[in-house]
Amino acid sequence: MANEIPETETVTQAQSAQSKSERAYSYIKERIENGSYTPGYRLVLGQIAKQLEISVVPVREAIRRLEAEGAVTFERNIGAQVAMVDEREYFYTMETLSLVEGMATSLSAPFVTPLDLVEARDINAAMRDCLDHFDPHRFTELNREFHAVIFEHCPNPHILDLVHRGWKRLAVLRDSVFGFVPGRARESVEEHERLLQLIESGAPALDIELAARAHRTGTLDALLHHQANQAHHSHPVNQGR
């Protein structure tokens, strides 16, 4: 329309294209994930609103969304704080994830095409490279892509949604609770190949499910063993109100 003020227009549209509550959402979420907001950190509505130069209403909404995802806890007339994470919480998430990923894999298996298998193997090869060059960040990224190639065929959107929720939750938990387990990554890559063979050969659904489940459980076990072998280091407790 009015070409004279394209920039202002664009900016205005960009701002409204992403709602303020979404901005607040990603703002808070990012800070939780990168550790700026440590577990237990109190999220004060007015404070965050001022930082983002918006009102408290969208901030409130963002926090409620994060609450629904389990990233923050919320109490009426008290306020919100970043959800506490401990070994149990991590364990619960992994266990649940193993369950839903297992089912998602077995449900998807019949619909996986030969082309998908090629793509998955390419990704897996790239993951191998990451091991050699020690690039854990890219490794994690590729790992997600690998499973996404399979899961995109999942006929049950609810289960797929649960997988995605689990991944999100894990993103928050992993870095703040646990580190990287050395040997596990290589093992993981090999399990991927075995998983692909099962899918390729049209193995029974339960076999595939349990294999996929074990894939996730294996990571959990590795972490637990790894931690047991490490010196017991307690995590700093967070401030209350």
Place this chain on the structure above:
Amino acid sequence: MANEIPETETVTQAQSAQSKSERAYSYIKERIENGSYTPGYRLVLGQIAKQLEISVVPVREAIRRLEAEGAVTFERNIGAQVAMVDEREYFYTMETLSLVEGMATSLSAPFVTPLDLVEARDINAAMRDCLDHFDPHRFTELNREFHAVIFEHCPNPHILDLVHRGWKRLAVLRDSVFGFVPGRARESVEEHERLLQLIESGAPALDIELAARAHRTGTLDALLHHQANQAHHSHPVNQGR
């Protein structure tokens, strides 16, 4: 404190004890569950706010909560409407429920006490009675109690939460999509007993899980068969905006 106005006090406290957003939440939810708000029905903020004599802000929050639970869908600058339900939706929920109930059962099994078994069998007996007296409502209630006796021991709160979500969702779906399947209830009671025997005998976790899974899947299969045998009746389509 002031005893002169106890009633007003009580009312005021009762109102504030439950936040307005919660009132809106249960108000909308109830109407969805009892069918006043049919799937596709458009939830207009101002309209509901006026009915409840509150402002739109808490209504909005309630709707976002319901969205997170999957009871309503929400689009930016468009609004909310009661989530569409169809056979697929029902199927997805049942499949997911079979998954999480199976795991919840096998995880709980080691912690089920002899006393729990007695209680569970009592409930199951009561369910048998319901069959004779044809009381499907009470039957459903008891069925939930039966599983609750076992699930209360579930060590993974995330999985338990998923079970509860599934139940909630089912409460919305069942009545609006499907009816009651005659033969299945009696079968269900027998499966309960078999499930208890598995738990009692300390069967392998996977056996218990699959048995519990099949218990739910059985209901689904029964419904599908039942429906296939019935004349094809299409459900009325819902109004858009």
Place this chain on the structure above:
DNA sequence: GTCGATCATATCGTATATCATTTGTGCATG
């Protein structure tokens, strides 16, 4: 008559303001 543009209306999104609740502080009292 049909298609497209413009405007009106409805509704959502957010800011600001006010009320309610909680929490902390200080004083008084035992």
Place this chain on the structure above:
DNA sequence: CATGCACAAATGATATACGATATGATCGAC
């Protein structure tokens, strides 16, 4: 010195108001 009460400050919860956006209607051009 401990305890409890009263008051104040901080913060959450909600109301109201206004601006933004989408949908539907009206009107004009072809």
